[in-house]
Amino acid sequence: xxxxxxxxxxxxxxxxxxxxxxxxxxxxxxxxxxxxxxxxxxxxxxxxxxxxxxxxxxxxxxxxxxxxxxxxxxxxxxxxxxxxxxxxxxxxxxxxxxxxxxxxxxxxxxxxxxxxxxxxxxxxxxxxxxxxxxxxxxxxxxxxxxxxxxxxxxxxxxxxxxxxxxxxxxxxxxxxxxxxxxxxxxxxxxxxxxxxxxxxxxxxxxxxxxxxxxxxxxxxxxxxxxxxxxxxxxxxxxxxxxxxxxxxxxxxxxxxxxxxxxxxxxxxxxxxxxxxxxxxxxxxxxxxxxxxxxxxxxxxxxxxxxxxxxxxxxxxxxxxxxxxxxxxxxxxxxxxxxxxxxxxxx
Amino acid sequence: xxxxxxxxxxxxxxxxxxxxxxxxxxxxxxxxxxxxxxxxxxxxxxxxxxxxxxxxxxxxxxxxxxxxxxxxxxxxxxxxxxxxxxxxxxxxxxxxxxxxxxxxxxxxxxxxxxxxxxxxxxxxxxxxxxxxxxxxxxxxxxxxxxxxxxxxxxxxxxxxxxxxxxxxxxxxxxxxxxxxxxxxxxxxxxxxxxxxxxxxxxxxxxxxxxxxxxxxxxxxxxxxxxxxxxxxxxxxxxxxxxxxxxxxxxxxxxxxxxxxxxxxxxxxxxxxxxxxxxxxxxxxxxxxxxxxxxxxxxxxxxxxxxxxxxxxxxxxxxxxxxxxxxxxxxxxxxxxxxxxxxxxxx
Ligand SMILES: CC(C)[C@H](C(=O)O)[C@@H](O)C(=O)O
Ligand SMILES: CC(C)[C@H](C(=O)O)[C@@H](O)C(=O)O
Numbered sequence: 001x002x003x004x005x006x007x008x009x010x011x012x013x014x015x016x017x018x019x020x021x022x023x024x025x026x027x028x029x030x031x032x033x034x035x036x037x038x039x040x041x042x043x044x045x046x047x048x049x050x051x052x053x054x055x056x057x058x059x060x061x062x063x064x065x066x067x068x069x070x071x072x073x074x075x076x077x078x079x080x081x082x083x084x085x086x087x088x089x090x091x092x093x094x095x096x097x098x099x100x101x102x103x104x105x106x107x108x109x110x111x112x113x114x115x116x117x118x119x120x121x122x123x124x125x126x127x128x129x130x131x132x133x134x135x136x137x138x139x140x141x142x143x144x145x146x147x148x149x150x151x152x153x154x155x156x157x158x159x160x161x162x163x164x165x166x167x168x169x170x171x172x173x174x175x176x177x178x179x180x181x182x183x184x185x186x187x188x189x190x191x192x193x194x195x196x197x198x199x200x201x202x203x204x205x206x207x208x209x210x211x212x213x214x215x216x217x218x219x220x221x222x223x224x225x226x227x228x229x230x231x232x233x234x235x236x237x238x239x240x241x242x243x244x245x246x247x248x249x250x251x252x253x254x255x256x257x258x259x260x261x262x263x264x265x266x267x268x269x270x271x272x273x274x275x276x277x278x279x280x281x282x283x284x285x286x287x288x289x290x291x292x293x294x295x296x297x298x299x300x301x302x303x304x305x306x307x308x309x310x311x312x313x314x315x316x317x318x319x320x321x322x323x324x325x326x327x328x329x330x331x332x333x334x335x336x337x338x339x340x341x342x343x344x345x346x
Numbered sequence: 347x348x349x350x351x352x353x354x355x356x357x358x359x360x361x362x363x364x365x366x367x368x369x370x371x372x373x374x375x376x377x378x379x380x381x382x383x384x385x386x387x388x389x390x391x392x393x394x395x396x397x398x399x400x401x402x403x404x405x406x407x408x409x410x411x412x413x414x415x416x417x418x419x420x421x422x423x424x425x426x427x428x429x430x431x432x433x434x435x436x437x438x439x440x441x442x443x444x445x446x447x448x449x450x451x452x453x454x455x456x457x458x459x460x461x462x463x464x465x466x467x468x469x470x471x472x473x474x475x476x477x478x479x480x481x482x483x484x485x486x487x488x489x490x491x492x493x494x495x496x497x498x499x500x501x502x503x504x505x506x507x508x509x510x511x512x513x514x515x516x517x518x519x520x521x522x523x524x525x526x527x528x529x530x531x532x533x534x535x536x537x538x539x540x541x542x543x544x545x546x547x548x549x550x551x552x553x554x555x556x557x558x559x560x561x562x563x564x565x566x567x568x569x570x571x572x573x574x575x576x577x578x579x580x581x582x583x584x585x586x587x588x589x590x591x592x593x594x595x596x597x598x599x600x601x602x603x604x605x606x607x608x609x610x611x612x613x614x615x616x617x618x619x620x621x622x623x624x625x626x627x628x629x630x631x632x633x634x635x636x637x638x639x640x641x642x643x644x645x646x647x648x649x650x651x652x653x654x655x656x657x658x659x660x661x662x663x664x665x666x667x668x669x670x671x672x673x674x675x676x677x678x679x680x681x682x683x684x685x686x687x688x689x690x691x692x
Binding site for chain 2: 076082083086087091114115116117118134135137139140141143144145146147148149150151152153154155156157158159160163186187188189190191192193194195196198199218219220222223225226227240243244245246247248250251252255256
């Protein structure tokens with residue numbers, strides 16, 4: 001825990017600007033007086049791309065390295081071809097800074113809407129691998145645009161990459177009261193990657209005799225997400241399955257307005273990056289309808305990562321208390337930010 | 347519509363035997379007197395593999411070609427290493443017989459349990475590609491079992507393969523009252539395959555001006571499956587996304603006990619294969635607890651494929667009526683089969 005935080009801020013596109021402003025408001029309010037917070041905004045995203053054609057120039061990538069952490073709003077706009085900003089900016093950051101832990105907690109807070117009947121207890125965390133799998137950009141297209149086109153996508157999985165994320169997940173499971181870890185993959189079809197994941201999972205598990213383990217195919221896992229979400233404690237899975245499962249998890253725990261995430265490099269070699277799971281939602285940008293709670297909860301993850309555990313808990317408790325009192329009447333992005341800032345300061 | 351049906355039956359593992367018996371019972375009951383039904387059982391699955399080490403010998407693959415259709419129960423057993431039967435038998439059949447349409451209707455029948463609050467109207471069909479994508483078995487493992495292992499899985503997508511399934515999906519959408527088709531992919535990350543899918547979708551769409559189209563990333567699609575499933579009519583998607591989405595679809599429409607599927611080769615070059623979406627459920631095999639309804643609904647798809655539309659509808663109506671009258675008291679596999687056979691015969 002340092003006595004200063006040098007934070008990079010990438011508001012990005014759409015509602016990204018608005019929610020990040022609230023995240024910073026709450027961050028400022030929760031930090032002890034003697035911690036110096038410096039923030040530097042980075043103008044990256046759709047507007048920058050339209051203006052200059054750049055997604056993430058080397059100079060800015062280099063500059064970003066020197067921050068303690070990154071807070072990101074949302075990336076993506078319908079005016080930019082699909083993939084340009086995702087691959088050229090968001091995924092570029094995750095890969096360049098070796099964010100191999102993509103941490104996504106899912107909790108059904110009291111008094112929040114869930115599409116599930118019976119309001120099951122939901123409190124699990126997905127440890128999504130962040131630097132391998134089908135996200136590597138390996139692949140290509142041959143005879144593009146002709147009737148003879150062949151397009152491939154290569155999922156790359158290494159023992160090095162799988163072992164470090166699996167080990168991190170065991171650590172997290174071991175530190176939780178229920179001590180349960182579920183591996184999700186599709187090892188009956190993706191046999192090469194699947195065997196690597198399963199063997200690594202079993203091998204590393206020998207070091208954690210107190211952790212109960214479980215394996216589910218990804219298709220079966222989606223069933224349990226809606227019929228028995230209470231069965232999950234910690235889930236470890238690959239980059240693509242984690243992407244899919246965490247949106248579903250967000251949906252069953254009250255929506256992506258509440259889903260936080262951290263792209264973490266636990267070695268500290270590069271800054272970790274915290275962002276809401278939701279996208280840029282251009283349809284509601286500027287209307288004050290965006291819920292900044294997911295970003296504010298991402299700030300809690302950021303604080304925990306930097307060693308400010310008490311402040312992280314303060315934010316999480318504030319969100320819990322705030323949600324418990326929400327009565328369904330509309331509150332603007334700003335009003336939610338104000339309410340949470342007031343709570344954490346109090 | 348032929349006046350005889352020469353059916354191959356692969357009961358397979360676990361509850362496969364039990365549910366297939368009920369499927370055949372209902373098939374026999376619904377067929378007109380003058381249609382000659384011949385069935386030939388194939389002993390394939392876990393027991394055969396344990397006995398002989400074989401999954402699907404060439405002679406049997408050859409023999410299977412000469413049937414009008416195949417009815418399959420379920421494949422897989424924990425005593426067999428993951429992937430052996432899936433790749434060596436189930437997927438081998440889908441690929442050998444070029445089952446490029448994996449058809450999976452999802453309907454929330456009245457009076458059935460759904461985990462979703464508010465019981466939304468659900469009535470959509472997923473057209474899952476069946477012969478490409480990450481299911482091709484392309485890939486491998488280098489330095490297997492060492493700390494330097496690299497395991498890859500290659501998703502292979504061809505213009506040929508994508509266009510034929512997309513066209514089939516447009517045809518199906520065009521024939522339905524709402525005429526709406528949603529493409530699900532992840533084209534912001536899997537850009538090569540994603541562009542091929544999206545471009546093909548847009549191009550073929552020009553031939554179907556009456557069909558309303560929509561695109562969703564797979565992660566977002568899972569959200570809508572639980573928050574707004576009524577928005578879907580026909581969905582077309584790749585092999586892996588289709589696998590995941592159809593289990594989730596089954597879960598929200600009352601469970602995999604009701605989810606039917608057809609592995610269809612619309613050209614008729616090879617027999618199509620019909621199977622419940624659920625697995626072999628070894629934990630309840632032999633207990634009479636398996637619900638044969640998914641298999642019986644798969645028999646309806648089989649009949650429709652062979653031109654027996656009236657008989658297919660008769661089964662679907664019988665299932666609807668039967669579900670409407672189920673009062674939650676336990677009925678055995680056999681009892682459900684008897685009830686449905688009586689209804690379709692009546
Ligand atoms: C925007 C996209 C590239 C990203 C992903 O697929 O990882 C998003 O869906 C997420 O989950 O953070
Ligand atoms: C058993 C498995 C290979 C299969 C698949 O992944 O296609 C199953 O999950 C299905 O959906 O039919």
